[in-house]
Amino acid sequence: MLTGLAAQRLHDIRQAFRISLQGSRSLSTALNYHLDSPDNNPDLPWEFSDANKEKVKEILSHYPSNSKQSAVIPLLDLAQRQHGGWLPVSAMNVVAKVIEVAPIRVYEVVTFYSMFNRTK
Template identity: 60%
Template sequence: MPNIRRVSSTPPPLLPQHIDTPDNTQETYFDFTEENYKLVNKILSKYPANYKQSGIIPLLDLAQRQHGGWLPVAAMDKVASIVEAAPSRVYEVASFYTMFNRTKVGKYFIQLCGTTPCMICGSEDIKKTIEKHLGIKNGGTTEDGMFTLLEVECLGACANAPMIQLNDDYYECLTPKTIVELLEACKEGKPPAMGKWGSLPMNGQVSCEGPLGKTSLWEILPPKVDPERFKDGKVDPASVKAHMSY
């Protein structure tokens, strides 16, 4: 049977199979930048020489960030070459983990949580607001390539529902008003900076405290650990709990 490759100019997201597009074929060129090759070598240095394939996930992530948030086949092939693995081994990793985008996404990739806690707190209203404001539907990308919207499963910020993940960052406690404000800030290239705890509730909270603010745990004493515990680079698995202060 001949090898027939399907060609499309606008493939839908998250397909289980690859579909060639003009900018995504096995013949498309990809290579890491000189600066990123320093990171490639740093990543590979973490693993024994005969276990280079352990670096597939971090190398794919590096390639995706270099390529504007998505992974062409050529980037996967480059990673396969570096770790000395069959390309299929890299394809199966890239297609399994949802952190990897195998089709082009917008500059701002909006992952909207639609799981139960977010749903009952208004994620459907947030989705409708995004769709109306940007003129796209779930799975779509704006014509200017600025935004992609995708509804996903739980992102683990249930206490501050409804929320979205915008590229690497979490924006939480959203309302139709604040999601529009966030989108407009992104259009200006000025998304709000992350809060103290690495996410940003859009209702003025610092983290996930209740309406009365912080009422307990005013001081959190760090566990006492031996700063020299890993100086020789070896850890006895039988004592790992003690090393981690469990």
């Protein structure tokens, strides 16, 4: 049995979740999981522009070669800026390839930080 502060916190979490579900078609939409669409799916080609490829090299130069994954946030920010303020899944896959990690590691970062937009 929860009492005091723990009970209030659980109530607050449940209320926030109910609010997030309002107007959503499904739980996955409410939680903002990736859903393939014509303009956002892993099969769409995406790459950094030539100018941004130079910026990628510059960003990576700040990290030891065995710690490329530490550049995930600045690279995602660069990709989001290039793509008009949001990150398609294909851009996330490119970042994963650049920093040599599994794509899920990049998805985890994108879903954790609210500064990254996964939709237009």
